[in-house]
Amino acid sequence: xxxxxxxxxxxxxxxxxxxxxxxxxxxxxxxxxxxxxxxxxxxxxxxxxxxxxxxxxxxxxxxxxxxxxxxxxxxxxxxxxxxxxxxxxxxxxxxxxxxxxxxxxxxxxxxxxxxxxxxxxxxxxxxxxxxxxxxxxxxxxxxxxxxxxxxxxxxxxxxxxxxxxxxxxxxxxxxxxxxxxxxxxxxxxxxxxxxxxxxxxxxxxxxxxxxxxxxxxxxxxxxxxxxxxxxxxxxxxxxxxxxxxxxxxxxxxxxxxxxxxxxxxxxxxxxxxxxxxxxxxxxxxxxxxxxxxxxxxxxxxxxxxxxxxxxxxxxxxxxxxxxxxxxxxxxxxxxxxxxxxxxxxx
Amino acid sequence: xxxxxxxxxxxxxxxxxxxxxxxxxxxxxxxxxxxxxxxxxxxxxxxxxxxxxxxxxxxxxxxxxxxxxxxxxxxxxxxxxxxxxxxxxxxxxxxxxxxxxxxxxxxxxxxxxxxxxxxxxxxxxxxxxxxxxxxxxxxxxxxxxxxxxxxxxxxxxxxxxxxxxxxxxxxxxxxxxxxxxxxxxxxxxxxxxxxxxxxxxxxxxxxxxxxxxxxxxxxxxxxxxxxxxxxxxxxxxxxxxxxxxxxxxxxxxxxxxxxxxxxxxxxxxxxxxxxxxxxxxxxxxxxxxxxxxxxxxxxxxxxxxxxxxxxxxxxxxxxxxxxxxxxxxxxxxxxxxxxxxxxxxx
Numbered sequence: 034x035x036x037x038x039x040x041x042x043x044x045x046x047x048x049x050x051x052x053x054x055x056x057x058x059x060x061x062x063x064x065x066x067x068x069x070x071x072x073x074x075x076x077x078x079x080x081x082x083x084x085x086x087x088x089x090x091x092x093x094x095x096x097x098x099x100x101x102x103x104x105x106x107x108x109x110x111x112x113x114x115x116x117x118x119x120x121x122x123x124x125x126x127x128x129x130x131x132x133x134x135x136x137x138x139x140x141x142x143x144x145x146x147x148x149x150x151x152x153x154x155x156x157x158x159x160x161x162x163x164x165x166x167x168x169x170x171x172x173x174x175x176x177x178x179x180x181x182x183x184x185x186x187x188x189x190x191x192x193x194x195x196x197x198x199x200x201x202x203x204x205x206x207x208x209x210x211x212x213x214x215x216x217x218x219x220x221x222x223x224x225x226x227x228x229x230x231x232x233x234x235x236x237x238x239x240x241x242x243x244x245x246x247x248x249x250x251x252x253x254x255x256x257x258x259x260x261x262x263x264x265x266x267x268x269x270x271x272x273x274x275x276x277x278x279x280x281x282x283x284x285x286x287x288x289x290x291x292x293x294x295x296x297x298x299x300x301x302x303x304x305x306x307x308x309x310x311x312x313x314x315x316x317x318x319x320x321x322x323x324x325x326x327x328x329x330x331x332x333x334x335x336x337x338x339x340x341x342x343x344x345x346x347x348x349x350x351x352x353x354x355x356x357x358x359x360x361x362x363x364x365x366x367x368x369x370x371x372x373x374x375x376x377x378x379x
Numbered sequence: 380x381x382x383x384x385x386x387x388x389x390x391x392x393x394x395x396x397x398x399x400x401x402x403x404x405x406x407x408x409x410x411x412x413x414x415x416x417x418x419x420x421x422x423x424x425x426x427x428x429x430x431x432x433x434x435x436x437x438x439x440x441x442x443x444x445x446x447x448x449x450x451x452x453x454x455x456x457x458x459x460x461x462x463x464x465x466x467x468x469x470x471x472x473x474x475x476x477x478x479x480x481x482x483x484x485x486x487x488x489x490x491x492x493x494x495x496x497x498x499x500x501x502x503x504x505x506x507x508x509x510x511x512x513x514x515x516x517x518x519x520x521x522x523x524x525x526x527x528x529x530x531x532x533x534x535x536x537x538x539x540x541x542x543x544x545x546x547x548x549x550x551x552x553x554x555x556x557x558x559x560x561x562x563x564x565x566x567x568x569x570x571x572x573x574x575x576x577x578x579x580x581x582x583x584x585x586x587x588x589x590x591x592x593x594x595x596x597x598x599x600x601x602x603x604x605x606x607x608x609x610x611x612x613x614x615x616x617x618x619x620x621x622x623x624x625x626x627x628x629x630x631x632x633x634x635x636x637x638x639x640x641x642x643x644x645x646x647x648x649x650x651x652x653x654x655x656x657x658x659x660x661x662x663x664x665x666x667x668x669x670x671x672x673x674x675x676x677x678x679x680x681x682x683x684x685x686x687x688x689x690x691x692x693x694x695x696x697x698x699x700x701x702x703x704x705x706x707x708x709x710x711x712x713x714x715x716x717x718x719x720x721x722x723x724x725x
Contacts, residue, residue: 202545
């Protein structure tokens with residue numbers, strides 16, 4: 034059965050997904066029986082198109098590349114234009130909503146409202162944006178369950194690296210006592226460069242030039258991005274309603290070359306560690322730079338790579354290392370959720 | 380619904396599983412709705428008992444600890460004794476067969492026959508023994524499919540670390556071009572100790588004293604154990620019918636202190652790498668010690684730990700690090716297969 038998609042937003046992640054769906058359509062159909070169709074796109078700035086029988090992906094990508102405006106998508110019998118995000122979510126024939134709109138990190142809006150609309154319309158919602166999961170997991174997961182649809186967000190913690198799906202499929206039944214990791218590639222890149230001798234400011238500029246860090250790097254370097262991921266892990270993997278305000282958060286902007294040298298002298302390495310821990314006092318989360326020993330698997334994670342270690346009672350420590358960002362990787366994080374929704378798997 | 384188990388063999392792995400089922404019965408029922416019951420055990424040396432309403436796990440473990448003989452399990456109305464493995468597989472009311480018998484690594488027997496009997500009797504079969512998967516994957520997976528039952532073997536590659544389930548659930552849809560890893564904890568321990576200055580022979584003796592290496596260490600140190608895992612990955616993850624005889628295999632017994640020093644001088648580290656690779660020439664596998672650069676995530680894997688790196692087109696390199704052996708970990712590898720069978724998940 035063809036899985037019909039409506040994309041809310043058509044920026045980097047949405048286009049990345051569209052490219053994968055175009056390039057791999059035959060392989061996905063022939064090897065795993067997955068067939069997807071984009072029936073609608075609604076983007077606040079780039080316009081909106083909808084056709085119940087599907088849009089042509091190559092044409093969509095071509096139009097966006099050439100004019101940046103979906104109004105230039107060619108006319109066709111039955112084509113609708115200009116539907117806003119809520120109408121697109123509620124009134125198209127999509128099976129799944131791909132929520133990749135530009136979202137406020139403080140409020141999680143409009144993504145949270147998009148999820149609510151999707152679930153109450155009986156549609157699955159899949160996203161890589163942290164907002165809805167970090168700020169409204171309890172409400173949204175219950176709403177999805179009540180409407181018998183799925184809430185997919187693999188990409189919110191480590192992009193296409195399965196920080197969420199791995200424990201849900203392969204560690205269930207264990208008591209996961211701790212998850213700790215390097216959840217922010219930008220800061221790990223900066224720390225790696227500082228270890229090579231650069232000052233913080235120079236390393237940050239370099240990260241900005243390479244596109245790892247934003248012009249305003251606050252969310253990365255002060256640990257807020259990692260904090261959101263800690264909150265997601267607490268809620269989804271540990272099943273505990275931890276909130277952002279519960280998580281003490283310290284970034285790396287105060288670290289100096291002298292701090293780096295001290296770690297090296299002690300045979301250690303600074304890493305910005307996000308941690309969520311469950312013990313007799315309940316759940317707790319934190320984000321802070323830590324000097325970790327070189328024997329810790331997280332110590333060898335260099336550059337923009339991410340990693341997570343799960344400690345459990347039955348499986349011992351298990352570490353997962355991989356990309357934490359990237360156009361193709363994040364597009365894939367959406368695809369893997371859609372594939373598993375279509376095949377009825379976690 | 381209660382999932383009924385028959386254990387064929389009651390050695391370390393079978394007892395490890397029984398302990399977990401006993402200790403975690405309430406948690407597994409309350410948190411994930413999983414309830415298992417051991418209805419039968421048939422062990423060539425320790426005897427056999429069967430009761431369609433279930434055996435008492437604490438008593439089973441107690442009897443084995445005290446006398447080593449299941450004949451000492453107390454009498455009870457409806458209890459059957461002395462059923463051999465095939466009768467136990469075919470005629471008990473078990474839903475799943477836990478195949479943990481002592482199996483010949485050359486022929487994979489009697490485990491392969493046990494799997495055949497399980498599948499044709501409409502029962503799932505779960506195991507940590509490599510034989511059936513490494514030697515007869517094509518036949519057995521087809522037989523399981525035809526009979527609408529499951530063939531579970533997470534534990535065959537990296538014990539409870541999900542080297543198999545992770546790619547099947549989280550990387551499907553990607554083109555996995557290569558899997559390479561450290562699949563043998565004994566040799567990785569020996570190499571780690573050699574790097575500390577021990578000779579090969581001394582490091583091997585130390586591994587034997589710690590119980591990592593067998594009295595006859597051939598299967599580990601000559602790479603045959605890793606070779607079986609390479610074959611499993613080729614068949615299961617790459618979908619290619621690679622055989623053991625297709626895999627060139629070199630162990631670590633020829634490595635000298637001079638070799639270790641050379642690697643250190645070059646900023647590298649020896650690791651026994653199992654590799655399976657897919658390119659325009661088809662599939663190929665190999666096992667050999669390699670000097671890998673310290674920037675490779677596999678270089679930092681020390682001691683008896685295992686690790687695997689998957690290279691794919693959409694997700695970038697993803698590395699999974701964890702235990703590759705252990706009583707609890709391997710017992711868990713059986714449990715996680717059973718949980719996923721019971722909940723209808725991969």
